[in-house]
Amino acid sequence: MKAVIIEDEYVAAENLKRQIKAVDATVDVIAVLQSVEESVEWFSENAAPDVAFIDIHLADGDAFLIFEKIEIRCPLIFTTSYDEYALKAFEVNSIDYLLKPINKKNLEKALNKLKYFSFKNNNEELVSQIVGSIRETKGTFKKHFLIPYKDKLIPLSADEIAYIRTEYKMADVFCLDGRRFLVDSSLDELSRQLDPAVFFRANRQYIVSHRAIVDLTVWFGGKLAVNLSVKTPERIIVSRARTGEFKEWMRCNG
Numbered sequence: 001m002k003a004v005i006i007e008d009e010y011v012a013a014e015n016l017k018r019q020i021k022a023v024d025a026t027v028d029v030i031a032v033l034q035s036v037e038e039s040v041e042w043f044s045e046n047a048a049p050d051v052a053f054i055d056i057h058l059a060d061g062d063a064f065l066i067f068e069k070i071e072i073r074c075p076l077i078f079t080t081s082y083d084e085y086a087l088k089a090f091e092v093n094s095i096d097y098l099l100k101p102i103n104k105k106n107l108e109k110a111l112n113k114l115k116y117f118s119f120k121n122n123n124e125e126l127v128s129q130i131v132g133s134i135r136e137t138k139g140t141f142k143k144h145f146l147i148p149y150k151d152k153l154i155p156l157s158a159d160e161i162a163y164i165r166t167e168y169k170m171a172d173v174f175c176l177d178g179r180r181f182l183v184d185s186s187l188d189e190l191s192r193q194l195d196p197a198v199f200f201r202a203n204r205q206y207i208v209s210h211r212a213i214v215d216l217t218v219w220f221g222g223k224l225a226v227n228l229s230v231k232t233p234e235r236i237i238v239s240r241a242r243t244g245e246f247k248e249w250m251r252c253n254g
């Protein structure tokens with residue numbers, strides 16, 4: 001079985017490749033694509049694989065832009081940190097929707113669907129399976145952290161976080177009450193750990209909490225500036241490519 005992975009994070013792609021091999025050694029990952037542009041080019045020039053694993057947030061926009069430019073004629077398995085796109089994924093031939101961090105059990109179920117599931121548009125059974133899978137997985141998001149601070153460990157609830165900002169390879173966590181902690185985790189790692197109904201990856205530098213958002217400012221070039229209830233070192237800008245997604249997240253999680 002030939003597979004393609006569309007994922008802009010190298011470590012995440014390598015981890016997924018290892019997980020796939022561990023579940024089914026017959027799966028051959030023939031390409032790892034990192035962007036919308038690269039994916040469109042690859043699928044235009046190559047025969048369709050047996051399956052494509054697709055992360056939604058890519059370096060140059062969300063993965064759904066791929067389907068606006070080219071038809072992909074193979075089953076799709078979405079791998080993402082966000083649960084709000086499940087039905088949209090189903091509209092573009094998705095047979096499963098796996099929330100990160102991906103576990104072996106759910107990956108094995110997804111691969112089994114390739115063998116036994118008869119793929120049809122508007123199939124209510126599939127929608128039910130996808131939504132059920134999301135509900136099972138959603139409870140795994142972290143609600144509490146232990147933050148090393150000097151010679152102590154500080155308990156921190158996810159509810160207390162206003163935003164998170166990258167600081168080299170570490171992350172600065174800013175709280176609603178003004179406290180600030182430096183943690184030894186990347187923004188990608190934290191994005192996978194936090195509940196996507198509450199936290200949004202605004203750009204490559206910031207994750208923002210819904211609880212901290214006061215309002216939005218329409219910015220030049222179709223972008224949005226996010227105004228929080230706490231001070232930030234600079235404006236937090238949501239790119240034009242993600243403004244629609246961000247507005248939908250605001251509406252759905254208000």
